[in-house]
Amino acid sequence: MTSRAEFLRSVRREMAETRGLFDAPPVPRPADAGQAAEVVRRQMLERWPQALERFREEFERVTGVFHRVANMDEVPGVIGRIAGDRQAKSVLSWHPEALGLDLRASLGAEGLSVTVAPEGDPDGATRAMHRDAAARAEIGVTGVDWALSETGTLVLVSGRGRPRSTSLLPATHVAVFGRDRLVESLEQMGLMLEALHADPALSMSGAVINFITGPSRTADIELTLTRGVHGPKEVHAIFVDAR
Amino acid sequence: MSDARLRTPFPERAHAALEDAHLQEALGIATTKFIGLRRESFAGFPEGEALRDRARAIKEGTLQQLDRHLERLADSIERLGGHVHWAATGEEARDIVLRLCRDKGVRMAVKSKSMATEEIELNDALEAAGVKPVETDLGEYIIQLAHEKPSHIIAPAIHKTKGQVADLFSKELGGRFEADPEVLTAVARKELRQKFLDADMGITGANFAVAETGTIVLVTNEGNGRMVTSLPRIHVAVMGMEKVIPTMTDLMVFLAILARSATGQKLSSYTTLVRGPRQPGETEGPEELHLILMDNGRTRQIAGTLREALYCLRCGACLNVCPVYRQIGGHAYGHTYPGPIGILLTAMLKGAASVKDLAHASSLCGACKDVCPVRIDIPRMLVDLREQLDREKIAPWPERMVFRLARRIMTSPALFRLGASLGRVAQRPFVRNGRVRGLPLFFGKWTRTRDLPPVASRTFSERWKDLERP
Numbered sequence: 001m002t003s004r005a006e007f008l009r010s011v012r013r014e015m016a017e018t019r020g021l022f023d024a025p026p027v028p029r030p031a032d033a034g035q036a037a038e039v040v041r042r043q044m045l046e047r048w049p050q051a052l053e054r055f056r057e058e059f060e061r062v063t064g065v066f067h068r069v070a071n072m073d074e075v076p077g078v079i080g081r082i083a084g085d086r087q088a089k090s091v092l093s094w095h096p097e098a099l100g101l102d103l104r105a106s107l108g109a110e111g112l113s114v115t116v117a118p119e120g121d122p123d124g125a126t127r128a129m130h131r132d133a134a135a136r137a138e139i140g141v142t143g144v145d146w147a148l149s150e151t152g153t154l155v156l157v158s159g160r161g162r163p164r165s166t167s168l169l170p171a172t173h174v175a176v177f178g179r180d181r182l183v184e185s186l187e188q189m190g191l192m193l194e195a196l197h198a199d200p201a202l203s204m205s206g207a208v209i210n211f212i213t214g215p216s217r218t219a220d221i222e223l224t225l226t227r228g229v230h231g232p233k234e235v236h237a238i239f240v241d242a243r
Numbered sequence: 244m245s246d247a248r249l250r251t252p253f254p255e256r257a258h259a260a261l262e263d264a265h266l267q268e269a270l271g272i273a274t275t276k277f278i279g280l281r282r283e284s285f286a287g288f289p290e291g292e293a294l295r296d297r298a299r300a301i302k303e304g305t306l307q308q309l310d311r312h313l314e315r316l317a318d319s320i321e322r323l324g325g326h327v328h329w330a331a332t333g334e335e336a337r338d339i340v341l342r343l344c345r346d347k348g349v350r351m352a353v354k355s356k357s358m359a360t361e362e363i364e365l366n367d368a369l370e371a372a373g374v375k376p377v378e379t380d381l382g383e384y385i386i387q388l389a390h391e392k393p394s395h396i397i398a399p400a401i402h403k404t405k406g407q408v409a410d411l412f413s414k415e416l417g418g419r420f421e422a423d424p425e426v427l428t429a430v431a432r433k434e435l436r437q438k439f440l441d442a443d444m445g446i447t448g449a450n451f452a453v454a455e456t457g458t459i460v461l462v463t464n465e466g467n468g469r470m471v472t473s474l475p476r477i478h479v480a481v482m483g484m485e486k487v488i489p490t491m492t493d494l495m496v497f498l499a500i501l502a503r504s505a506t507g508q509k510l511s512s513y514t515t516l517v518r519g520p521r522q523p524g525e526t527e528g529p530e531e532l533h534l535i536l537m538d539n540g541r542t543r544q545i546a547g548t549l550r551e552a553l554y555c556l557r558c559g560a561c562l563n564v565c566p567v568y569r570q571i572g573g574h575a576y577g578h579t580y581p582g583p584i585g586i587l588l589t590a591m592l593k594g595a596a597s598v599k600d601l602a603h604a605s606s607l608c609g610a611c612k613d614v615c616p617v618r619i620d621i622p623r624m625l626v627d628l629r630e631q632l633d634r635e636k637i638a639p640w641p642e643r644m645v646f647r648l649a650r651r652i653m654t655s656p657a658l659f660r661l662g663a664s665l666g667r668v669a670q671r672p673f674v675r676n677g678r679v680r681g682l683p684l685f686f687g688k689w690t691r692t693r694d695l696p697p698v699a700s701r702t703f704s705e706r707w708k709d710l711e712r713p
Contacts, residue, residue: 004317004329006331007329007536007538011309011310014543014545015309018546024301024304025300026301058509117526120524121523131474152509158525158528160525161524161526163527164469164473164527165474168466186495186498189495197491206522207520208469208473208517208518208528211510212513213508215512216465216512218428218465219398219506220380220382220398221385221403221405221424221427222405223401226424228428229431229466230436230465230467231465231470
């Protein structure tokens with residue numbers, strides 16, 4: 001077996017043979033990522049209405065369904081209607097703490113079965129149970145860490161009470177967010193991710209960050225676009241004004 | 244399987260492809276569509292050109308400090324609780340996966356599309372070891388069921404019709420399925436969903452790996468990359484070591500141009516950033532994460548003529564625009580990586596001798612370089628490769644003789660003049676309507692599909708002399 005030292009030695013031997021093809025200085029990046037991210041956040045306090053409009057446009061372009069409500073109390077109603085239209089019976093949700101909303105009472109009253117993600121440090125049995133529920137659920141409800149307007153993308157960080165499969169296994173994904181989540185460009189997104197990784201408290205919070213741009217799709221058979229090949233067939237975004 | 248295909252010489256493989264009417268049609272439709280989608284996407288994206296320059300500079304800059312970035316990547320992955328393996332050859336990479344399967348009692352592995360694992364023919368090795376590999380990208384799943392190989396880097400099954408897929412599914416999965424992409428996709432969804440839940444191991448490649456944060460990045464449209472990194476208890480990523488990039492800021496530059504170049508999307512449906520195995524408090528995710536960093540001929544090219552090929556993002560854009568690929572498709576190339584970049588990657592992995600025919604399967608038109616998101620100078624490297632084949636006496640001797648003769652003549656004014664006079668006489672029987680058509684002997688191979696301009700009745704230098712006299 002090749003050791004790390006051996007592998008790197010042969011790389012270095014070849015590197016010593018050449019200066020490279022051209023001068024290629026690194027891409028400039030902010031000295032303080034946290035501060036740069038804070039500047040973006042402050043800019044967005046003013047710019048969010050344009051960013052939201054752009055997000056809606058791009059999100060709909062990738063066949064996302066956009067909803068807008070005044071406050072969190074109206075969210076269960078929207079989810080209830082989505083479920084009703086699809087004759088769905090089971091809803092899977094991030095933990096209320098992570099989502100900012102407990103759907104059990106409201107949607108339970110409408111006859112839907114609601115499973116929420118476990119909180120804290122779930123043991124093996126709890127995790128297996130949740131996985132079974134996730135595999136059966138028809139609608140998955142998540143929050144959003146960033147809504148990227150340039151591309152209509154929802155960015156979700158996994159972690160405590162925020163399982164990665166909620167936005168993956170159910171045929172319909174519903175994401176709920178407010179104005180503080182909007183960013184405009186991939187470049188800004190890069191700053192946010194630099195800041196996330198620079199903060200030791202956050203950088204170990206969850207193992208996966210997903211950029212979700214529309215539903216799961218394929219064109220592998222005769223280039224015919226088909227949705228929902230493995231992941232959701234539909235993606236909904238609920239924007240909450242007062243959040 | 245690729246060895247069996249290689250027993251047929253390249254010209255015959257190419258001819259077979261040219262005579263396959265269905266393949267011709269499918270290739271025409273697919274490549275034209277991809278070209279249009281890419282063009283549209285960049286047309287509305289003026290900053291794209293500057294981003295391509297930046298992406299190119301990041302790749303070159305990373306190679307200039309490759310050892311440091313690889314060390315940093317390995318340290319970051321280990322800090323997150325992952326394991327890093329170093330594989331000098333493809334065989335070694337395969338052995339590492341097989342050993343992991345054995346040690347962890349793996350019986351089934353689900354795979355998300357990965358050219359790196361195609362490169363090392365991992366599926367055959369897994370099957371031989373009693374592990375069932377299941378390809379989960381729809382295109383790859385189709386060709387796995389059909390026991391074929393991918394024909395395009397990002398659309399592996401473009402050579403198959405929906406009718407063929409319906410027959411294949413009906414036969415392999417039991418049932419009678421309609422030749423409707425919607426129906427067939429639903430069949431695959433159901434079939435593969437259970438496989439994701441049952442598998443012990445998820446195997447992926449990596450589109451990028453961010454050294455500073457230890458992040459493995461997977462770009463998919465179907466979501467299978469998410470499935471295989473979320474559900475099985477072990478995640479193994481096999482990655483060519485040149486996929487490392489320094490920072491998250493750099494990653495954003497590549498994301499902005501990768502999907503646009505491949506499918507014309509702004510971003511693919513899913514970009515998945517994996518940093519380590521399941522973290523404390525998480526409900527899901529693998530218990531173990533293994534990253535296999537693979538050399539397999541790459542290191543040799545750091546100071547070699549194919550260095551630029553190490554920038555490649557595997558987007559497939561150069562295939563779609565290549566006049567040769569558009570005619571013969573991926574299979575005729577006979578190796579894992581088809582198209583113009585595929586010739587260079589094959590030479591990198593298997594040595595220059597393996598592409599002695601393929602090195603000429605290019606008109607050097609430069610369309611590939613124009614669309615490459617990192618502006619890889621593919622035509623230049625193809626010429627270098629031809630030169631190397633000549634220098635190392637790998638090219639057939641008549642070819643080498645002809646070029647040697649040509650050089651001798653073209654570098655001597657006296658011989659050149661003599662050659663022109665002889666040519667003028669010799670060509671007489673073959674000139675029709677001002678073109679040379681249909682040369683005799685083996686020269687006829689050239690004129691079978693092409694005309695040549697004849698030697699002029701008076702050459703430029705002869706006319707120049709007249710002009711010099713006032």
